[in-house]
Amino acid sequence: MPLPIDEVLSRIVSSIQAARPVVLKAPPGAGKTTGIPPVLLKEGIQQFGQILLIQPRRLAARSAASRIASTLGETVGDRIGYHVRFDRRIGARTELVAMTPGMLLRRLNDDPLLDSVGCVLLDEFHERSLELDLCLGMLHRIRTTLRDDLRLVVMSATLDPDPIVDFLGEGDAVVSQGRSFPVEIRYRPMQSRQRTEDAVADLLPEVRDATDGDVLVFLPGVGEIKRTSRRLAHVASTLGYEVAELYGDLSPEQQDRVLRPGDRRKVVLSTNVAETSVTIPGVTAVIDGGQAKVMTFHAAVGLPRLQQQPISMASADQRAGRAGRTQPGIAYRLWPEAMNRSRPAYDVPESRRSDLCQTVLILARWGEIDVASFPWIDPPPSKSVDQAKALLRQLDAIDQDGKITSDGYRMSNMPLHPRLSKLIQSGHRWDVLWPACLTAAMLSERPSLGNADSGSNSQDGSASGEASVSNGWPENDLADTIDRLQTLSSQKTQRSSVEAQVVRVARRLEKIARSDPDAAPAHDESAAELPVGQRLGRALLSAFPDRIARRRDTASAQGVMIGGRGVRLMPSSTVANSALFLCIDVDSGDTEAKVRSAVGIQLDWLDDERVSQVDEAEFDPSTESLVMRRRTYVQDLLINETPIQCVPNESTAEVLLSEYLKRYGWCPPDCHNSVNEFVARVEFLQKNAPVLELPPIGREQIEPTLRMLCAQHIRLSSVVDASWIDFLRAAYTYEQLRLIDRNAPDSLTVPGGSQRKIDYSEADRPTMSVKPQELFGWTESPRLAMSRVALRFQLLAPNGRPQQLTDDLASFWKNTYPQVRKDLRGRYPKHHWPEDPLTATATRNGLKPR
Structure with missing residues (x-):
């Protein structure tokens, strides 16, 4: 049967032969995955090197290889092969290999220029996984630097090809219209608190009556598939359906059984693997739960995890289109139509949200x-x-x-996150490789197995012949699960279970680890005397160095983790006594994070370079002085501290300086009159005689003195009470001080013989408080600031109270003094009130001269 992709095949082949990149947009069912590779082989593209077909999922890669081989009348493993994690079928004659992006990246490790490869097809690029983006970038780098002959085809069901062509800098955008039939969208929102499996079961009779083909049900993950399968067992059989499951961990044989047409109508329960990656013939109805599990960074364990979230509208349309491959179909959506507005239009690229x-x-x-x-x-x-x-x-x-x-x-x-690769590497060095592989496989595949509250604790330890992890170091929430897995691994026959899957992955990881001759145990001989649990604990510490926590108090379940996050151990945690522990699996909370699984550790397990001891000073408000403590840290986590004598130095100076600045800023303390007066005089001249170019009293003058004082003392009062006026004057040259004293003297000797201070608190109006009898003989006011400002007098009555303000002494003697004399002479007869103040003799105390 002709495929829709056939109409553009000649353009694709022509561009590939010319080594021009191709960006193809073709809807699901157009035949791009199974239609293009056979044509490339027929046209001899393999002469340039092996052809790699990159599929985003293991199931899709195996399925694509099987269908292409079937199309050519061949078996998988001959000219057509596949390579996925822990599974490969490739022979000496293999010309085309279907593989996952992860396997391509591993191949690039061994063959950075892909010398043996002639053409790479990146399929389903619209999924925008981090690995696909990385593959595209690396292939683009290879093509634009050393291998412009490397053929590249980027295939997508939904993405506009032009931006990708622009990114590549050259290439041909090809669009295939595909072939599909109309699909009716029906909304069947789930009831409040209704489970998805119940909603599917309730909807199935309507679906059977509305269509005559198979039903494809999209569910988030394997757990939901299993629950729905159990729920539909009776209902589906009654309605004449056979229930099938489809997800990535199925064996190739199990997947093939699902994809083959059968005698009975089927209800296929699938993850989003059936959205674009594989084609299920005979589907005329889709039930879409509207959820998917996407790879995101899981802060709880510091590893990438599948997290359930609503799908985008682009994905919803992709899923609906599966019902219209062979005839008109119906897509049932288990959410209200109005909710479409809150769904994103497209999926966010994994590079923007992942570890x-x-x-x-x-x-x-x-x-x-x-x-x-x-x-x-x-x-x-x-x-x-x-x-x-x-x-x-x-x-x-x-x-x-x-x-x-x-x-x-x-x-x-290692095909693992670097954390888990480090765990296996360290486990090998500490001679606990198998327990480390089991732990890595468990954390990678099913981390909840090891949770303290999982209810799976065993009291019997390991019966596998392997040393028990829980013996010798019981403070490990993972220990009982690992011991149980060790027991399971020793059994000749294993039931199909989550735990059996973990064991199978662990065995493959162990095989990879043992194939590395440089990773043999390299620990101290005395380590062999340590219990297995302690050695595994040290290996876990090397993999989770950023997850160390300290118990707040002895016997308390509360702790604080590196970074300052508060944590709380589960009530069932075996970590009962260790002051330090690793937070392997953490559930973030509002105030405290719940530690689902923890492992106790000891301080001497840490390498010396990871532990720092510092003497730190703090300001004690109660004594207003510095105190010193010797503290032990792991990164920013305080482990312990001891009070020690505080000796002032440059380090302590910063703490005392900080406290000083909170109170005074970059200014001298305002509790010294002499300091305040000097500052006011300088500010007065800066404003009224700028030509003198006196530097301001600011940070530049204050900082050296302040830092010196803080480095010499531990009490704040010692800094404040220092001889600041001497320090301030020392900041000026002799000539500058002479100019200050001449143009803004702190005091003047008045005609009566007394030394009277000048108040500069008002920068524009320097003022002297004085009795008028002390000024007899002065005909006019003295002038300051290079004669630009007249000194203002606050004239006092005999009782010392302010009586008059004037900065024009000549005018005062002539116009105001006669009235003052008249008003006060009778009240103060003993005081000197001459008629002519300009010729009279000034007195020191205002009394008549004797």
Whole structure:
């Protein structure tokens, strides 16, 4: 049967033969995945090297290889092969390999230029996984630097091809219209608190009556598929349906059974793997739960995790289109139509929301140290890159310059997050490789198995012949689960279960680890005497160095983690006594994070370079002085502290300085009159005689003195009470001080013989308080600031109270003094009240001269 893609095949082949990139947009069902590869083989594209077909999922890669081989009348493993995590079928004659992006990245590790590859097809690029984006960037880098002959095809069901062509800098955009039938959208919102499996069961009779084909039900994950399968067992059989399950962890044989047409109508319960990656024939109805599990950074365990969230409208339309492949169909959506407005139009690229630790390590191995300069089609946030680099440095995977280390190189060989690769690497060195592989597999595949509240604790330990993890170091919430997995691994026959899947993954990880000759145990001989649990604890510490927490109080379930986050152990946690513990799985809360699984550790397990001891000074408000404590830290986590004698130095000076600045700023203390007066005089001249160019009394003059004083004392009062006037005057030259004293003297000798101070608190009006009898003989007011400002007098009555203000003494003697004399002479007869003040003799106290 002709495929819709056939109409554009000649253009695609022509561009590939000319080594021009191709960006193809073709809807699901157009035949791009199974139609293009056979044509490329027929046209001899394999002459340029092996053809790689990149599929975003393991199931899709195996399925694509099987269908292409079937189309050619061949078997998988001959000319057509596949390579997915822990599974490959490739022979000496293989010309086309279907593989996941992860396998392509691993191949790039071993063959950075893909010398044996002639053409790469990136399928389902619209899913925008982090690995797909990384693959595109690396292939683009290869093509634009050393291998312009590498053929590249980017295939998508929904994305506009033009932006991708622009990113590549060249290429041909090809659009295939595909072939589909109309699909009716029906909204069947779930009732309040109704479970998805119940909603599907209630809807199935309507679906059977409305269509005559198979039914495809989209569910978020395997757990939902299993629950729905159990719920539909009786209902589906009654309605004449056979229930089938489809998800990535199924074996190839199980997947093939689902995809093959059968004698009975089927209800296929699937994850979003059936959205675009595989085609199920005979589907005429879709039931869409509107949810999917997408890869995001899971802060709880510091690892990438699948997190359930609403799908985008683009995904909803993709799912609906599956009902119209062979005839008109119906798509049932289990949400209100109005909710469409709150759904995103497209999926957010994974590079914008995911952990970048593994990505940065891959790039470092490839020689890309500057992640920002890598050709991203959508650059990841710089903050995420910095966080990834920080963790990789703690894992000893990269050095301070971002270059990969020998440990990092071996870690990159593992198909795991670098944390778990480090766990296995350290487990091998501590001679607990198998328990470490089990732990890594559990945390990677099913982290909830190890939770303290999982209810799976065993009292019997390990019966596998392996040393029990819980013996010798019971403070490990993972220990009982690991012991149970060890027991399961020793059994000749294993039931199909989540735990059995963890064991299978662990065995594959162990095989990879043992194949590395440089990763053999390298610990001290005395380590062999340590219990297995302690050695595994040390390996976990190397993988989770940023998850150390300190118990707040003895026997308390509360603690504080590196970074300052408050945490609380589960009531069932086995970590009962350790002052320090690792938070392996953390559930963020409003005030405290719940630690689902923890492992107790000891301070002497930490390498010396990870522990720092510092003497830190603090200001004690009760004594207004510094106190010193010797503190032990792991990163920013305070482990313990001891009071010690505080000796003033440059380090303590910063603490005392900070307290001083809170109160006074960069100014001298205002509790000294002499200081205040000097500052006022300088400010007066700066404003009224700027030509003198006196520097202001600010930070430049204050800071050296203040820092010196703070480095000499531990009490704030000692700094405040210092001889500040001497320090301030020392900040000026002799000539500057002479100008200050001449143009803004702190006092003047009046005709009566007394030394009277001048008040400069009002910068424009320097004022002297004095009795008029002391000024007899002065014909006019003295002038300050290079004669630009007249001194103002506050004239006092004999009782000392202010009587008159004047800055024009000549006018006062002539116009005002006669009236003052008249008013006060009778009240104060003993005081000197001459008629002519200009010729009279001034007196010191205002009384008549004797």
